[in-house]
Amino acid sequence: MTRSRTNRTYWAAGTGVVLAALFAAGATFATADGSSAPDGSSSARTPALYSPDAGFARDMAVHHQQAVEMSFIVRDRTQDEPVRGLAYDIANTQANQRGMLLGWLDLWGLPKVVADEPPMSWMSMDASGEHAGHEAHEGHAAKPGALMPGMATKEELDRLGAAGGRDAEVLYLQLMTDHHKGGVAMAEGCARQCRTPAERALAQGMVEAQQSELKLMADMLRQRGAAPRE
Template sequence: MTGNRWVRAAGLAALAVLLCLSGMLLRPFIIPDSQSAPPVLNPTEIGFTQDMMAHHEQALIIVQRLDPAADPTIRQLAQQISDTQRIEIGTMLGWLRLANASPTDPHPMSWMRSTGMSGGTDHSAMSMPTTTAPAAGAAMPGMATLAELDALSAARGSAAETLFLQLMLRHHRGGVAMARAADKQVTSGPVKETARSMITAQSQEAGIMTLLLAQRGAQPLA
C-alpha cells in the first residue's frame, strides 16, 4: 500500500509538471507576450500640448516685459496669468515626457487637421480667413510679433498698461480658440479636461482685460 501511494504521488507530480510545461508552451497562443500598451497621448493631443506650451511661453514673455511700475491692478492680473500658465506648462511638459514626445512641435498647428477637420468644419473661432485647417508651420492665433514685444518693453506708464492689456487679450483669445479646437477633437481624458479649464479661465481673464481697456478708453487689437 505504501509503495502504491508513492507511485501515485510521483505520477501526480509528473502530471502537474507536464501541465505546467504545456501551459508555458501554449501561452503565446492564448495570451500574446508582446502586448503593446496604448499610447499615453494620441497625435492630436501631442500637437495641441506642444503648441499650447509655446503659446503659454510667450504669455510669460509678455508678463515679463510689462513696466514694473504699472498699475497694481494690472500687475496683479499679470502675476495671476503668469502663475497659472507656469503650472500648466509644467503639467503639459510632464505629459510629453510620459509620451516620449518632443516639447516643441516641428509642424505647428498641424494637429488641427489630424482628425479630418479640414473642409466642412467652421474655423471662424480660430480667427483665420480660411475654412480649412491651417497648414503645417502656420502661425498660432493671438501671438505677438517681435516688434510688439519690443514696443511693450519700451513702453512706460499708461501706455505700457494699455499695450499689455491689448497684447494679452489678443493672446488669450487665440489660446481659447486653440483650446476649443482641441476640446472638439479630443474625446476624453486629461488633455480635454485641461483644454476646457483653459477655456474657462482665459475667457474670464479676457473679460477682465476688456473692461480694463474700456476704462482706459482703448480698444482691443484686431
C-alpha cells in the first residue's frame, strides 16, 4: 500500500466516524426526550434508572473517556503521522459521543454514576430495568484489573506513557484494538436493547465505525511487524 493510499484510508475511516456521530447528534433533538421516533410513532418513556438506555450511557461514557486518555498519551509519545492522526480522530469522536451520552442522562434526570450498579449489568436488563433472564455480555468479561471489557489496566496505561516511538505506536494500537472490541460488544448490546431511537442510532454508528477502525489498526500493526494481542 502506498503512502497516499494509506492516508486516504485513514481519512475515509475518520470521516465515517464523524458522520455517524453527526447523524446521531441530529437525531438527538427529535428523539432523545421520547417525544417522537423517526417512523412517526411514539417512542418509549424516559428510561428507568437501571434500563439498558441509562446503563449504556453511563458505561460507554466511562469506556470512551479511557480511549480519549490513551489517544492523548500516544500523541505525545510518537511523531508518526498516521498514528497521531488516528489518535486525534478517536479522541475527538469519542469525546463528542461521550458528551452526547452524558447529555441524555441529564435530559432524563438520571445520575451519571450509580454506586450499586456493577459495570455492564444493564446488558441483562429489560427496558424497565428488570432482569431479562439472560446474560447478553457473556463471553465479554473484563480482564483482571480492568473495569469493563476491552479497557486497559493502570499498569498498561503506565507502560504506554513510558514507551516511545514504534513501541508506543504498537502498544497503543494493540490496546485500542482491545478497547474497540469491548466497545463494539457494548454498542451491539444497546443497538439490540435500548429503546431510545437516537441512542440506538448512535450505538449502531459506533459498531460500524469501530469495526472499520479495527481493520485499519490491524493493517497499521502489520506495517509495524506486529499483530493484535490474543
